[in-house]
Amino acid sequence: MSDTRDQILEQIKLQGDLVRQLKASKESKEKIDEEVSRLLALKATLGGDATPANQKFTLKTPKGTRDYAPQQMTLRQGVLDKIVQVFKRHGGEAIDTPVFELKEVLTGKYGEDSKLIYDLKDQGGEILSMRYDLTVPLARYLAMNKISSIKRYHIAKVYRRDNPAMTRGRYREFYQCDFDIAGTYDPMLADAECVKIVAEILNTLDIGDYVIKLNHRQLLDGMFEACGVPANCFRAICSAVDKLDKSPWEDVRKEMVEEKGLDGATADKIGEYVRLSGGADLVEQLLADPKLKAVPNAVKGLEGMQLLLKYCALFGLEQRISFDLSLARGLDYYTGVIYEGVLKVDPSPAGSPAKSSQNGEQAMEQGGTVGSVAGGGRYDNLVGMFDPRGKAVPCVGVSIGVERIFSVLEAKFAASKVKLRTSDVEVYVASAHKGLHEQRLRVLNQLWDAGIKAEHSYKLNPKLLAQLQHCEEHQIPLAIVLGDSELAQGIVKLREVTTRQESSVPLVELPDEIRRRLQK
Amino acid sequence: MSDTRDQILEQIKLQGDLVRQLKASKESKEKIDEEVSRLLALKATLGGDATPANQKFTLKTPKGTRDYAPQQMTLRQGVLDKIVQVFKRHGGEAIDTPVFELKEVLTGKYGEDSKLIYDLKDQGGEILSMRYDLTVPLARYLAMNKISSIKRYHIAKVYRRDNPAMTRGRYREFYQCDFDIAGTYDPMLADAECVKIVAEILNTLDIGDYVIKLNHRQLLDGMFEACGVPANCFRAICSAVDKLDKSPWEDVRKEMVEEKGLDGATADKIGEYVRLSGGADLVEQLLADPKLKAVPNAVKGLEGMQLLLKYCALFGLEQRISFDLSLARGLDYYTGVIYEGVLKVDPSPAGSPAKSSQNGEQAMEQGGTVGSVAGGGRYDNLVGMFDPRGKAVPCVGVSIGVERIFSVLEAKFAASKVKLRTSDVEVYVASAHKGLHEQRLRVLNQLWDAGIKAEHSYKLNPKLLAQLQHCEEHQIPLAIVLGDSELAQGIVKLREVTTRQESSVPLVELPDEIRRRLQK
Structure with missing residues (x-):
């Protein structure tokens, strides 16, 4: 400056x-x-x-961001409303936090992803960064306010300087819808409820068949230990396993061996495990596995998984879940259960099964799925990182990736050619001839004061045809047509836009008559 | 880096x-x-x-920002819902834009206030700034998408590196609720509707008596011209007049003369005009004023004001509005009508009339009012600044200052000691004794699948008293109490929390029975 x-x-x-x-x-x-x-x-x-008055610059939104036009907003609001309904059904309370945090709040929480954090310019004050998710701000909020239990949801935008892929719903500014349960409780009760919430949301949004993959960080660590991975490499190897949803095993193995210096034989042992997925029987099988049996972490993770699967069955989720040893989740802070809701491949030709089968390994690893739309897990130590005395508040939560859901729905709507209504106008007030604008304003005022959604042309003397066309285009159900001869008798014409039927209504009865018509 | x-x-x-x-x-x-x-x-x-694991840093939100706790969120959501209802009653469509824009989009739009814009750090990409209001992003959106008419609302946070005064609801991150009408229409029809919207919102929020001050930028310019202000000083003098709501005339005059080099006699002439406020009769009086009559801009502004007052009267606003020549509005981009909704002084002792009367001039200038809670006006040239060919889209709009409204309501609630419910839980599922957690999960699952809002303790064996206390504290209307003996007969106890009355209900009829009770 x-x-x-x-x-x-x-x-x-x-x-x-x-x-x-x-x-x-x-x-x-x-x-x-x-x-x-x-x-x-x-x-x-x-x-x-x-700079000249009309400076020439690229008229665009920042890279990786977009505007929402009214049609998109209508779709978006519909999705968010349904999600909030589920959150409230489970007793969630809403909170909100600032869009930026002191930079140090975010530091050391995201592992390799920290480079994607947006920083604010130092303008001579605090050093700030844009929030990267809603989980770290929640942990900061809990520690700052010494809250030891809460069931909260938070719907807000987060920011990542990632490579955007906007057609697939990957943005630099995007919504997260988070639900988290904080508090010291008995094992897996809250965890299973989060899985239930994911299922309820994906059911209510009706965007296709899905599977919720489950795994456990303690089991992963135990499995790494059993395979002979040095303890200080667990997170790095975990982060490599996390790439299995996008890359074939060969690439992941290469990263483990060549980039992360793992012994080839060790990597192969991991490869055997991460191929496995199943249900309660797989847990049994692994509990009997001699290598895993010898590692306390692996046993604890498997016992936790056993309990989780039992609770999920009580919640009617058996057909929706899959215990999947390849699921790792990228973020550092998870300490227990992790899960991910994944849409299965669209069965239509656009889903291109041929392409998937070209690299058989990947298709096998992925189990024929596309696009994660929800994810989460348990993070018992994050709040303690903010507490001056390190007091921990155990947490488990889920985050819904709504942008991907928006893009699925937007594509669906674009294909169906259905036009969503973007305003809720109930009545249009029209003039049959010139010189009636003051009368229009009087009638509008009467309707607005009665709580009726009404609009008119902002022209003094609009053409009647143009006014009626506006109603049809915007799917406004009713129109009032004002004319001098009717007004002299204290009446107006009320027109049903789709049927074009008109009837005379006394001005004083107008709001009541409109309400009657709208209820039909 | x-x-x-x-x-x-x-x-x-x-x-x-x-x-x-x-x-x-x-x-x-x-x-x-x-x-x-x-x-x-x-x-x-x-x-x-x-950095050590538990690094010691100040656990806080950035300067001028705050978290919203569940109670505050409930209040906030109530206010925003009411505002959206009014926006929709007038046919508004929602849009959303990114929280940051290319820096050049914001440049040259805010006059003296540009120094308050938050910039993002240059991390090797585009140069970005946080949005300062929702009006400039709207203009960018209209020009970018070549939209020539829209009635849109936008509710989102904006960012200003101002000196925060948080107890009075002035933050660096704060909500704006904007409604704007863009399009080429006949004079004052859209403008009057915006004034009506402000009145409807302030009526529905019921936060005390208010007045909507009206003025016209063309009249202000004409008045400056009539008083002998050089044309290139209009915006600077306008910006000084804008301070009359916070400073006495003497200070403003001093700024005009000493800082902005205005002739003292000229300033005094301005001083005569900016003291005036009234209604249609004041417009008549000024139209007859020889100095103003000679200036076309002044006459046009006055004629516009005359029409606006007429339309406002048709909207039943005569008692709510005041034509006020001291109203100037800070922002550069206004070109026509400007208005501001202002809460009148609280009549309670806390409103401290004694203090106001200490500096009589100020009290007179302010007309005994506190705190602007809405403002807006016409800006016909802003969209054209973004269009490559300078194509203008005339706009008029209003912005509701909800933070100040939140703080009024928060103070009101704190004083009333009413505890707002922050979750919507309808039923709590309790255990009468040990060993029933799986039964609880089954019942919960039945309720959730029936769309009923339900929760339980996440403990295996919670004490019954603790569970019932939770219901009372959180104002949950119903509780289900599970016990082995009832379950053996296929029934549960349904308890009304306030009356503590219990009755037996067959498990299969539970969702229907709960719905019946909730409807009462």
Whole structure:
């Protein structure tokens, strides 16, 4: 901020040279746009004088972000309302936290992903970063307010400087819908309820068949130990296993051996385990496995899984869940159960089963699924990281990846050509001829004061046909048509837009008559 | 990001010295906290090794921001729901835009306030800033999508690096609730509807008596011209007039003369006008004023005001509005009508009329009012600033300052000692004795699948008394008490929590019976 004008002018000159150079060497449009944007930002710091009134800049939203138009908002609101309904059915209370946190709150919580955090510019105050998820802010909130139990939901946008893939619903600014249960309770009761919540949400949204994969971090650690992974490599190897949903085993093995220095034989042993998935019988089988039996962590993880599967069966989820040893979850903070709700491949040709079978290994590992739409797990130590005395508050929670759900629904709607209504207008107030705008305002006022959703043309003398067309286009159910002769008798015409039937209604009875019609 | 470890260690040393120095010279706690926070952020960049597991840092939200606890969320959601209801009654469609924009989108739109914009750190991509309001993003959205008419609402947080005054509801992160009408229409029809919307919202929120002040930028410019202000000083003088709601005329005059170089006699002429407020009769009086009559801008502004007052009267707003020549609004982009909804002084002793009368001038200027809770106006040129060909889309809109409304309501609730319910749980499922947790899960599952909001203790064997106390504390209307003897007969006890009356209900009829009870 203390740069002098001359310094900025010099920077503008240099940046201008860079842009010209990039253009000359035909760099990618994106790269050039970025540098042009820096150039314009520099010019902008000089204030109004340096920039022409209609400055030419790329008219766009930031990379990886998007606007929501009214149709998209209607779809989005419908999804969020259904999710909130499920959260409330389970006794959730809402909280909200700021969009940014002190940078140090986020530090050391996300492992390899920390590089994706958005930082704010140091403008001479606190050092801030945009929230990366809603879990760390919850932990900070609980520690700060010394709350030892809560069942809370939080629906808000989070920020990650990731490579966006927007057609598949992957953005840099995206919604998370989180439900978490904090408190010291008996094992797996809260955990199983979170799995139930995922199932209820995916059922109510009706976006296709799904499976909820379950695993346990303690079992993973025990399994790594049983295979001979050194303890200080558990998180790194876990993070490699996490990639199995996107990459074939060969690639993951390569990462373990070549990047993370694991012994090849050890990796192969892991490979045997992470291929396994099943139900209660698989737990039995693994509890009898001599290598795992010898490792206390593995036994504890398996016993936890056994209890979880039992509770899930009581919740009627047997057909929806799969105990899956390849599930690892990326984030560092999980300590117990982890789970992920995954949509199965669309059976339509667009689901391209042929392509999946081209690399058989991947299809086998993935079990024929696409796109994780929910995930979560238990994190018993995160709140303690914020408490001055390290007091822990055990937590388990779930996060719904609604952007992917929005994109599935948007594609569905685009294909169906159904036009969603984006406003709730019940009555349109029209003029049959010129000179009636003041009468319109009087009638509108009467309707609004009666709580009826009404609108009109903002023109003094709109054409009747244009007004009625507006009603049909916007699916407004009723129209009132004002005319001098009727008004002289204290009546107006009430028209049902779809049937085009009209009847006369006394002005004083208008709100009641409209309510009657709308109830039909 | 390319700093080496040694460089960072050096920076840490210097920053540590600074902190010690500040502490030694007994600087303000806030200043010290800020520098400590920078120190910790520096240490954090070194990764996990440099920071102990339970690093000691101030556990807080960023300056000027706050968390919303469940009680506050319940209050907030109630207010936002009521506002959305009004927006929808007027046919509003929702949109949403990203929380940040390319910096250049915001540049040159906010006049003197631009220094309050939050910038993001340059992490090697686009140069971004946090949105400062919802109006400029709307204009960008309209120009980008070539939309020439829309009636949209947008409820979202905006960001200003202002001096927070949180007890009075002034934050750095705060909600705005905007409704705007874009399109080329006949004069004042959309403008009057925005005033109506402000009135409906303030009526429905029921937070005390209010007045909506109205003025017109064209009239202000015409009045400045009539008083002899040079044309290139209009915006600066307008910005001084804007301070009349917080400062007495003497201070504003001083700013005009001493800071902005205005002739003293000219300032005094302005002083005569900005003291005036009234209704349609004041418009008549000013239309007859020889100085104003000679200035076309003033006449146009007055004629606009005349039409607006007429339409407002048709909307039943005569007692709610005041044409007020001291109203100026801070933002640069207004071109026509401007308005502000202001709560009148609380008549209680806390409203301290004595204090107001101490500086009579100020009290007179303010007309005995506190706190603006809504504001807006017409901005016909903003969209054109984004359009490559300068194509204008005339707009008029209103923004509701909900934070101030939240703080009024929070104070009201704190005083009333009423405890808001923060969850919607309808039924609590309790165990009468040990060993019933699996039965509880079965009953819960039955209730959830029937859409009933239900919860239980996450303990295997909770005490009955503790469970019933939970119901009373959380105002849960119904409890189901499970016991072996009843379960053997296929029945459970259903208890009304307030009356403590219990009756036996067959398990299979439970959801229906609960619905019946809840309807009562």
